[in-house]
Amino acid sequence: MAVQESAAQLSMTLKVQEYPTLKVPYETLNKRFRAAQKNIDRETSHVTMVVAELEKTLSSCPAVDSVVSLLDGVVEKLSVLKRKAVESVQAEDESAQLCKRRIEHLKEHSSDQPAAAGLWKRKRMDRMMAEHLLRCGYYNTAVKLARQSGIEDLVNIEMFLTAKEVEESLERRETATCLAWCHDNKSRLRKMKSCLEFSLRVQEFIELVRQNKRLDMAHCANSRLVCKISGDVMNENNPPMMLPNGHVYGYNSLLSIRQDDKVVCPRTKETFHFSQAEKVYIM
Numbered sequence: 001m002a003v004q005e006s007a008a009q010l011s012m013t014l015k016v017q018e019y020p021t022l023k024v025p026y027e028t029l030n031k032r033f034r035a036a037q038k039n040i041d042r043e044t045s046h047v048t049m050v051v052a053e054l055e056k057t058l059s060s061c062p063a064v065d066s067v068v069s070l071l072d073g074v075v076e077k078l079s080v081l082k083r084k085a086v087e088s089v090q091a092e093d094e095s096a097q098l099c100k101r102r103i104e105h106l107k108e109h110s111s112d113q114p115a116a117a118g119l120w121k122r123k124r125m126d127r128m129m130a131e132h133l134l135r136c137g138y139y140n141t142a143v144k145l146a147r148q149s150g151i152e153d154l155v156n157i158e159m160f161l162t163a164k165e166v167e168e169s170l171e172r173r174e175t176a177t178c179l180a181w182c183h184d185n186k187s188r189l190r191k192m193k194s195c196l197e198f199s200l201r202v203q204e205f206i207e208l209v210r211q212n213k214r215l216d217m218a219h220c221a222n223s224r225l226v227c228k229i230s231g232d233v234m235n236e237n238n239p240p241m242m243l244p245n246g247h248v249y250g251y252n253s254l255l256s257i258r259q260d261d262k263v264v265c266p267r268t269k270e271t272f273h274f275s276q277a278e279k280v281y282i283m
Contacts, residue, residue: 029095036088134160229253
């Protein structure tokens with residue numbers, strides 16, 4: 001009975017201590033999966049739009065040159081879709097393989113062979129030391145230890161190096177790197193109700209004033225359009241779309257709320273066909 005309780009406590013201790021070992025690559029895989037889904041949905045919608053335009057043109061007996069031009073556009077959009085899909089699948093596969101390697105490593109803990117168990121303990125000690133060095137800011141030492149011990153795939157080096165890059169850029173009063181990190185992690189920051197991005201925008205404004213870039217400052221204040229539904233920035237990847245009632249939302253948001261090819265305006269509750277939304281061009 002005592003042996004079983006001791007084994008259970010050891011198992012629980014391992015789960016607590018090894019939580020980051022699996023949590024980080026799993027979160028990376030999850031993030032890449034969501035990004036891949038958005039990319040493929042966006043490129044698929046682009047293909048659908050050019051195909052619809054081609055079908056509309058063909059219905060009116062067009063000239064050969066115009067048809068060839070439209071077909072070239074369809075081929076181009078399909079090529080982009082294929083490339084984005086391949087890149088997304090490769091990125092997901094890398095994360096999945098990393099998860100698999102770490103799981104296989106943790107399974108070695110229960111090996112019946114004393115030599116294998118001893119090797120696992122040494123690797124685990126090296127991993128803990130490397131993680132501690134990374135948390136303390138000794139990045140070069142941690143990287144060298146991971147390389148010499150052959151545990152680079154088992155330590156979250158990339159995550160800490162990204163944090164280092166963000167910290168160093170902020171020390172130089174540069175916000176671009178941290179803003180890019182915020183964009184990559186916007187869903188998690190939104191769930192946390194974090195005001196980090198807002199603070200960075202304020203700092204960006206302050207730096208423009210400090211450098212006496214008044215025109216850039218005005219551009220910074222007026223150049224970002226944010227979707228009312230999702231809070232995402234409307235740009236070339238998420239173009240602003242205007243409904244017949246005059247309200248403007250991001251294309252991705254309208255795509256997400258579309259049902260039976262219809263969308264309901266969140267403000268007025270009016271229902272429109274998705275095709276009635278028109279792209280807005282800002283000069």
